Amino acid sequence: MNYQGDRTTGFASPAGDNIEGTIDLMSVALDLRQPSRYPVRVEGDALLGRSIRHGDILVVDSAVSPRAGVVVVASVGDELRVCELTQRAGEWWLRSSSPQASSVQVDDDTDVAIWAVATGLVRTDV
Amino acid sequence: MRVYGLIDGNSFYCSCQRAFEPRLKHRPVVVLSNNDGCAIARTREAKALGVKMGDAWHIARKRPESQSVVWYSSNYALYADMSRRMYQVLAERLPAVEPYSIDEMFLDLSDLPGDLHERCRQIRQDVAEHAKIPTCIGWGPTKTIAKLANGLAKDHPHLDGLCDLMDPVVRQDWYRRTGIEEVWGIGRQTKQKLQDRGIETIADFVALDTKSVQQMLTVVGGRVQAELRGQSCLPLSDISATRKSIASTRTFGRLLLKWDEIREAIAHYATRAAEKLREDRLEAAHLSVLMQTNPHNGDPWYAKHAAITIEPTSDARDLIRHATELGRALWLPGYRYFKAGVILSDLRPAGSQGLMFASRDPIQSATVMAALDAVNARFGSGTLRPGSTGLKRTWSPRQSLLSARYTTRLEEIVRARSW
Structure with missing residues (x-):
């Protein structure tokens, strides 16, 4: 049975021409079928300021162009980090949430690279 | 003008591993065959250390120069998904793409507007960024030339991963400098024949x-x-049209003696083959089973196969029954079995032939199989399976160095520390 508010049996539905279908969150922010989308599990609460918690699943997209202020997954040396991206004088920097830590410049020569940009978040324990 | 391209992933399996582990970026990485037997993919760094294709892991890993090598069991769930990503990036940009193997795809580059070299450079960059796989692209007026161009792009770093063999003059120049064995379709015997002349x-x-x-x-x-002369004989083929048989064969994790264990493995292979059939909405009308001892360990050689024509089906239960019946007849006591397999052929679209005296109710069968597939799609392959495929599965291939299935299992996705 696939009733969408249109095909009524008695009175013709006045909404017949305005059926739009349920919002599909999957196709908007979370579609992992897209070749550039990857799921990433966040470890640690350093980004609570951005409402990103330990255990959250970030959906990240490697085709999205980075912008200042976005959250990215970046490779820094041997590890992957989730952090904020900023721009200074045309250069990209990873900004630590901790005021003590200094920012790290995105630079292939020092093995700091943007892996993908966060586009959505799934929290399974609310 | 017809232009064929061939793109292939550099050390594809290794690149899939690298995509999720920055620590591997400059390290030598080697991926091992099923059962962790021998090297089947190597990064440039691993090749430089002298790791050869087919090197046995248990020997190669003990060499002092192999100390820095990071070894992996083959993680086909991961590689298939990365191949899917590569294909999708290409298919979104080009009119036709033929996945020729898990890491190679033929491209239709005919009549594209703009500069073809620039276009291929962009495609290569997009695949690297989106699917995280470094590639090389070669192109020319035929598939054979495209494949050759791809090989040249790989072997000659100054080409920056791109090789254009459209121009007959350029082509002739490479032809004079390149050995006949580099050509797709020229095997060792053919090469010998030609060299003798x-x-x-x-x-x-x-x-x-x-x-x-x-x-x-x-x-x-x-x-x-x-084809080498520029006359195209091989068109791009469709994915679906090419499937003529489905094989599910594996070497066991250890040598198997008992029929009960081999029966489990055969039932498992039949189940997998049936799954592949249903994915493509096909039925098989021919089934064969093979079983053999290890040709390399000094055991007496025993290799047998048997085949039967069956009522067309994609029902795992039917295929298991046929496969185990055939397998039982092949099995002889006293041998240590190394490998077995189930091969389905004479494939036809599901339900294409209404059988008047079908031995199984086709609707009931389809319902049961659909439920099986739905459970396994949701909870992971092999969650629900026929009991005959065994519970402990001591014959499963060894995968002692398996990485996470980063993109197909939620419990195994990439982890990143927030900073």
């Missing part, structure tokens, strides 16, 4: 008289020559 380079081969090539190497060799 003094034919060393591609240019030598292309210059041969067409008739004598056909006499020497049959129609197939003639086709290779025509």
Whole structure:
């Protein structure tokens, strides 16, 4: 049975021409079928300021162009980090949430690279 | 103008591993065959250390120069998903893409607007960024030339991963400098035959008289020559049209003696093959089973296969029954079995033939199989399976160095520390 508010049996539905279908969150922010989308599990609460918690699943997209202020997954040396991206004088920097830590410049020569940009978040324990 | 391209992932399996582990970026990485037997993919760094294709892991890992090598069991769930990503990036940008193997795809580059070299450079960059796989692209007027161009792009770093063999003059220059064994479809025997006649380079081969090539190497060799001359004989093929058989064969994790264990493995292979059938909405009307001992460990050699024609089906239960019946007849006590497999052929679209006296109710069968597939799609492959495929599965291949299935299992996705 696939009733969408249109095909009524008695009175013709006045909404017949305005059926739009349920919002599909999957196709908007979370579609992992897209070749550039990857799921990433966040470890640690350093980004609570951005409402990103330990255990959250970030959906990240490697085709999205980075912008200042976005959250990215970046490779820094041997590890992957989730952090904020900023721009200074045309250069990209990873900004630590901790005021003590200094920012790290995105630079292939020092093995700091943007892996993908966060586009959505799934929290399974609310 | 027809233009064929061939793109392939550099050390594809290793690149899939690297995509999720920055620590591997500059390290030598080697991926091992099923059962952690031997090297089947190596990064440039691993090749430089002398790791050869087919090197046995248990020997290679003990060499002092292998200390820095990071070894992996083959993680086909991961590689298939990365291949899917690569294909999708290409299919979104080009009119036709033919996945030729898990890491190689033929491309239709005909009549594209703009500069083709720039276009290919962009495609290569997009695949690297989106699917995280470094590639090389070669192109030319035929598939054989595209494949050759791809190989040149890989072997000559100054080409920056791109090789254009559209121009006959450029082509001729490479032909003179390149050995005949670099050509797709020229195997070791053919190479020997040609070398016995003094034919060393591609240019030598292309210059041969067409008739004598056909006499020497049959129609197939003639086709290779025509393709190298720029006459296209091999069009792009569809994915679905090419599937003629489905094979599910594996070497066991250890040598198996008992029929009960082998029966489990065969039932498992039949189940997997049935799954593949249903994915493509096909039924099989022919089934064969094979079983063999290890040809390399000094055991007495025993290799047998048997086949039967069956009522067309994709029902795992039917295929298991046929496969185990056939397998039982092949099994002899006293041998240590190394490998077995189930091969389905004579494939046809599901339900294409209404059988008047079908031994199983087709609707009931489809319902049961759909439920099985739905459970396994949701909870992971192999969650729900026929009891005959065993619970402990002591015969499963060894995968002691398996990485996470980063993109197909939620429990195994990439982890990143927030900073």
